[in-house]
Amino acid sequence: MPCPDRLSQWSHEVSTAIHHLSKPQIWGLVLWSAGIALAGTAGITQISALLALVLEQQEQAVFQHLREWYLDAKHKSGKKRREVDVTTCFAPLLQWIVRLWGNGNQQMVLVLDATTLGERWTILTISVVIRSCAIPVAWKVLGGHEKGSWRPHWEGLLKHLDGCIPAEWQVLVMADRGLYARWLFQAILECG
Structure with a gap:
């Protein structure tokens, strides 16, 4: 073809x-x-x-x-140009993965990761693990020297994905030890 x-x-x-x-x-x-x-x-x-x-x-x-x-x-050039708000794509992207996940398999692993790129950027990411590969489904890019808590960003990312995975599925959420916080654990639980 x-x-x-x-x-x-x-x-x-x-x-x-x-x-x-x-x-x-x-x-x-x-x-x-x-x-x-x-x-x-x-x-x-x-x-x-x-x-x-x-x-x-x-x-x-x-x-x-x-x-x-x-x-x-x-x-952008032109009169009717719009920018893409990527946050509106997070839920559809995860739902797409769930739809294609496979017959009978109702287990999914999500990984929360904070990656620093030099001193320039910090990227907070939620990814789906598939065959030893992580596919990002939600992310937030922060300036490397940006002040403030990551809490509202993580909570926002999780909220964007809330309800995308069927309730009867088993979801394992993994993160580096440095990301542990009681509020983060509660936010994960609230999203099911």
Whole structure:
């Protein structure tokens, strides 16, 4: 099956799972996700070069489309540009994984992780563990020197995912020892 047909199928799958995004937002997500899968990298230059060949388009046009997908609305060209609020995708993403999880398997492992990238960024992430791989389903990027508690961020991330996993499933939540706090444990329990 030619690659454009596969992109069309992938577009249908993405738009079914994350249906609240606009068509241009869906297409941008399709290009990014397919490009990462095909190129084996998340670099915009490599992805745009590969997708330009697949789509028979100019590399610079594909590059610009990919770039505008993640920009704030005020930095995009055109009059009807909107930015993507990724938090609205957290629940649909986890529900999509649950839907595809597999027959009879009603156990899931979630991992809470705080990763520091130098002194520049701290990323709080909730991921689903599948076959020794962690797929991020909710995240918050903080400035490396940002003051304040992580509590509201973790509680917010958990709330975004509340109700996405069926109540009868067994869910194991894992975290580094440094993330333990009574309030975090309570927030996890409140989400089921």
